[in-house]
Amino acid sequence: NVTMTKDRIIVTSGNYDILTVEDLRFLQKCRSRGDWLIIGLHSDIVVHMSTNTLYNTYEDRQELLQGLQCVDEVMRFKDSDGTSCNLLKSVKLFYPQADITFISKYDMHNTPETKIRGITFEVIN
Numbered sequence: 001n002v003t004m005t006k007d008r009i010i011v012t013s014g015n016y017d018i019l020t021v022e023d024l025r026f027l028q029k030c031r032s033r034g035d036w037l038i039i040g041l042h043s044d045i046v047v048h049m050s051t052n053t054l055y056n057t058y059e060d061r062q063e064l065l066q067g068l069q070c071v072d073e074v075m076r077f078k079d080s081d082g083t084s085c086n087l088l089k090s091v092k093l094f095y096p097q098a099d100i101t102f103i104s105k106y107d108m109h110n111t112p113e114t115k116i117r118g119i120t121f122e123v124i125n
Contacts, residue, residue, distance in 0.1 A: 005035045005036075006035055006036045006095055006098055007035050007097075007098060007099060008033075008034035008035045008036070008098070008099050008101070009034055009035065009036045009037075009038060009091065009095055009098040009099070009100045009101070010030045010031065010033050010034035010036065010037045010038070010101050010103055011037075011038045011039075011040065011084075011087065011088065011091050011100060011101070011102045011103070011119075012026075012027070012030050012037075012038075012039055012040070012102065012103045012104065013039065013040035013041070013042065013077075013084040013087055014039070014040075014041070014042065015041075015042050015046075015047045015050065015051065015061075016039070016041060016061050016064070016065055017047050017051065017053070017054060017055050017056055017061060018055055018056075019061075019064050019065070024068065024070075026105060026124070026125075027039070027068060027070050027071060028070045029124055030070075030103045030124070031070035031071070031072075033101065033103065033122075034101060036072045036073065036098075037070060037071055037072045037073070038072065038073045038074075038075055038091060039065055039071055039073070039074050039075065040075050040077050040079075040084050040087035041058065041061060041062055041065065041074050041075065041076065042079050043058060043076075043079055043080075044057060044058050045080070046079045046080070046082065050082075058076070062074045062076075075087060075090065075091070077090055081112075083111070083112045083113060084102070084113050085112050085113055085116060088100070088102060088113060088116050088119055089116065092116075092118060092119070099120075100118070100119050100120070101119070101120040101121070101122055102119055102120070102121050102122070103121075103122045103123070103124055104121070104122075104123055105123070105124070105125060106123065107123060108121050108123060
C-alpha cells in the first residue's frame with residue numbers, strides 16, 4: 001500500500017471533450033512537475049458555450065481522465081464565470097499545506113486566476 005504524498009500539487013483545467021494525444025502528453029508533463037495532479041474539468045454548459053459543441057457528458061469526460069495513469073484527481077468546480085478561480089480556491093481549501101502550481105498551455109498574464117495568492121503559475125506547451 002503506497003501512500004501518495006500531496007506536497008506539490010499541480011492543477012490544470014480544461015474541457016477535454018475529445019481527449020487527444022496532445023492532451024495526454026500535456027497532462028503527463030504536468031504530472032511530472034509534482035506529486036499529485038488535479039484536473040479541473042469544465043461543466044457541460046461552459047464547454048458548449050465556448051465550443052458550440054459537446055461530444056461527451058461531464059461524467060464521460062471525467063471517467064476518461066480518471067482512467068489516465070498520470071491523473072490523480074478530477075474536480076468539479078463552479079465555472080459559470082468562465083474562469084478557474086473557484087477551482088483554485090477549492091484546491092487551496094482542500095490542501096492548505098500543499099505547494100500549489102497551476103499550469104496552463106496559454107499565457108496567463110492578466111487573467112483573474114493570477115490574482116489568487118499562494119499559487120504559482122506556469123505555462124508549458
